[in-house]
Each structure stands twice: as structure tokens, then as C-alpha cells.
Amino acid sequence: MARRQAFDSSTYRACTMNLRTWHLEAAVVYAVLISVNLFTHADGLEWLGAAAVALGFHHASVSSRMAEAEAARPVPSVECFRMAALYFVGKEVAWFTYFAAKGSYSALVGCAVFAVHPLWRRWYRARFPKVVTS
Numbered sequence: 001m002a003r004r005q006a007f008d009s010s011t012y013r014a015c016t017m018n019l020r021t022w023h024l025e026a027a028v029v030y031a032v033l034i035s036v037n038l039f040t041h042a043d044g045l046e047w048l049g050a051a052a053v054a055l056g057f058h059h060a061s062v063s064s065r066m067a068e069a070e071a072a073r074p075v076p077s078v079e080c081f082r083m084a085a086l087y088f089v090g091k092e093v094a095w096f097t098y099f100a101a102k103g104s105y106s107a108l109v110g111c112a113v114f115a116v117h118p119l120w121r122r123w124y125r126a127r128f129p130k131v132v133t134s
Helices: 009-016 021-039 044-072 079-102 105-127
Strands: none
Touching (some): 021 044, 021 105, 044 079, 044 105
């Protein structure tokens, strides 16, 4: 009689079935923010800043997925969706300058995370194209 392994492929599929890309993205963001705050011995205000960065990341994540869906449509329903990228870059340059002047490390890390996220999404979508059903 063949002995069943304790952790076979069906167990793996069951464990990862509900895990979405944004879960992994958020886990990386949380890990980076927590690490920076622990390394810099952050005070309560800096932890609040890290929470704001995490929430801002979730907003940007949803926005990027909405822009991806618009771009995939034959005729976009929101014509100005492409402007989001321009506003995003301007916003991040302004925030980075401000946070650097203030010495707010978790917020600076947030700027780096926001700068990398669109590149990651472009790489990800090139390998896993968005399928729009309607």
C-alpha cells in the first residue's frame, strides 16, 4: 500500500487557493514597513505614518487594477484613466521631497514601494494578462 505524503499537491492547492496577488504584495509592504520601523526605533507617530503608507498602498493597488481593466477594454469607459500615472508620479516626487526633509523613514520607504509597484504590475501583467469578460 502506497503511503500518502503529509503535504501533497492537493493540500498545497487548498492552502493557496484563496491567496491573491494583492495579499502577497501587501505582505511584502507590511514586512518592509515593520522592518524599517523596528530598525529605526520608530516612535508612535512614525508607526502611524507606516499605517498611512500601508493604507495608501492598498488604495494605489486597487487604482492600478482599475486602470489595468480600463486599458484592457476595447473602448475605455473613463477616458482620463491614463492621467492617473502622471498624477501618481507627481504626487510621489512631492511626497518624497517632503518626507526626506522631515526625516520620516517609513514614509520614504512608502515612496519607494509606490515607485516599484507600477513596475511590478507591468511585469506581472506581461506574464499574466488581464482577461476582461464584459
